[in-house]
Amino acid sequence: MTQPHSQIIRRVLDTGQAVAQEQGERLIQQSWLRCAGDHGLAPGRNPGIPELDAAQLRERRERVGHYLDVARAGMHQLYPHIAPLGYITMLADSQGATLECLGDTRADSPFATAGLRTGTVWNEAAVGTNGIGTCIAEQRTLTCHRDDHFYAGNLDLSCTAAPLRDPQGRVAAVLDISALSMPGARDSQHLARHLTSLYARLIEDSYFGHHFRDRWLLRLSRSAALVDHHADLMLALDDDGCVVGANTGARRLFDPHAERGVVGHGIGALFRDGRDRVHALRQAESLGRLTTWHDADFHAALTQPRRARAAATRVPIASHRADALHTMAGDDPRMMALTDQARRLAAKPIDLLVQGETGCGKEVLARAIHATSPRANQPFVAINCAALPESLIESELFGYAAGTFTGARRDGMTGRFVQADGGTLFLDEIGDMPLDLQTRLLRVLAEREVLPLGSDTPIALDVRVITATHRDIEARIAAGTFRADLYYRLAGGTLTLPALRERTDLDWLIDRVIVTEARALAAPASITAEARAVLHTHDWPGNIRELRNVLRFALALADEHGITANDLPNSARDTAANAPGTATSSVSPGPADAEPDSSHAPLIARLRRCQWNVTQVARELGVARSTIYRRMARLDIVAPKYRH
């Protein structure tokens, strides 16, 4: 008689090591051991699959950026080959959240019911052994076939997943193909494995080529016929023949020999006569041969850089992300200092409090800190304390044991703290948390363990907590509605984000938001100088969220020439001066207004002296930036960078 699934897993857990000979099976057994040992999961206690809400999904998609477009194109090529065999294909981010799904996407389809749809999170720490999550944990292509899954609820699935690496070699996303009720053993999924690996490489290399389109691209293949379109290795070179990027194939070949990785080496360090031969390739632009210092022989082709030819008003597409924190700010000095500080704090095991007005990017900062921290490959779990009814926050945070309430799930629920184990828990709007829950939260933070409702077994935790609030916490402490001791525990470090109107990198943000929003709407990512100037006159009470909404609206109306002032919603054109009721709150009459309106010479002189830095002029005159912009508009003064 065959053994029940949980007994098979239990036997491996009892031996404490992966005993299988065959590599695929050994990877699965290793994962079972991780699930039980590192993540505290038990085969009989299925917590269900976490899901993203629409805003989180949007945010995750944005973070994957242009990689998502390339991967989508690859998925559309792959899907017709696998659909007749009963498979669907999904793309997940590096934390296991599914961002795209091609297949039967009806809400009541068997795939959707099994969780094979957009917005589910297949993180191994939460869902146990599965294709996507275990591929991320192992950083390699693998199949998780039926009984391989840790939880009995997933035993009908057969999933093969391959990592998609970014040009730095990190897993940026995962390509998965999955089916339901596939008969046979894991071996029967050989073709699925082959196709997933093949398309993962196609996507990776296409993205690599795009990413390094302004560099020399050296393609290498064992076959002369394939070198142009299906190279095994790709190296991106700068004008001096120094390696600035290597695809997965090249990393595999060279990295074990090159001490600190292949990037940074001259081409001569990798190939015999490398410099001369690549020079010859540059001159002749024909095929050549290159031999590594370990005698591997390749056909080689070199592609010229396609230097950017952007039009003057065109928003630059390139966003070179050094890390997630890099994408938070342009050249605003306060933001640069803050992201520097955040980068240093990210690596330290301390809890953080993020303060700032609504919509100024507190959650984005928390996610960036997580992504930059050593916990980046572990879950990031966000919860908005203000959005949950008071009666639910407790069970949501701490979970509950089986049979705790009528109407609750029969097998209990894992709280967000446990879901975030190993990673980061983001508690938004902490200032709105009721006092009695503050006491429980304080205990959890002090003891680093949670006690689910109705349970007497505490669960030990390793969670970094980042909290955020737009409230004045110190005022709340003074009013007795927030516990001072909790505040001091949460605020191992406090980061205060400036309001958008205080930032000097509005143009950078406009460009950044336009690029992402335009991509989603398939609209041209450009804006006229006039529309940009209008945006500078607004005070942005809703901060970056408002900026996003305004630009999304404008892009939806814009024609092929990009956003003009007429495309902007009235709300953004209401400057402090003409918006009834807001004038006094954001504009203080000051010396700038005292200057004679009829002459623009003094203002121009001051602007020139400050190199057209309006913030500096406003600071010198002691008025809001919007006052200066308004005066410039009234006097018809246009900054040189906006003149056509």
Ligand SMILES: Nc1ncnc2c1ncn2[C@@H]1O[C@H](COP(=O)(O)OP(=O)(O)OP(=O)(O)O)[C@@H](O)[C@H]1O
């Ligand atoms: N640096 C940035 N670049 C582009 N978009 C950003 C940036 N920072 C924030 N945003 C966008 O602004 C919006 C608000 O960001 P976020 O939710 O992080 O703000 P918040 O301060 O947490 O808001 P709330 O106080 O309402 O919870 C989101 O759509 C987010 O994508």
